[in-house]
Amino acid sequence: MSTQPPVETVSTGADKAKLAVAVLLLVGGIVAFYALGQQDLWMRVVALLVLLAASVATFFTAESGKQLIAFGRDSVKEVKKVVWPTRKEATQMTLYVFAFVVVMALFMFLTDKTLEWVLYDLILGWKG
Known part of the structure; x- marks a missing residue:
């Protein structure tokens, strides 16, 4: 039986700010989509996608995003080990x-x- 210490996650103020910005960009994208209701659909979709991409990029620069990427890489390694x-x-x-x-x-x-x-x-x- 392995006795590994529990994982401790330390969130810095910068990480919390990055996550808050990511959430605000996501909400901003949704708001922009509906606020541009008088514009063409393609313009509304482009605004939504740009703000969504900015939100995802901001999330992946935070520690939580980096941990998610590491988890994905580890998962791929484990799947490759499956017989x-x-x-x-x-x-x-x-x-x-x-x-x-x-x-x-x-x-x-x-x-x-x-x-x-x-x-x-x-x-x-x-x-x-």
């Missing part, structure tokens, strides 16, 4: 699952019908 099953193995496992589902469906059906027969016919005396 994927061959087509034959995947097909076999799929058939096993289907067979198990069919067996369980039959079991549930037989259990239901048996309980129905016991309750309604034997105990209550109702003839269906």
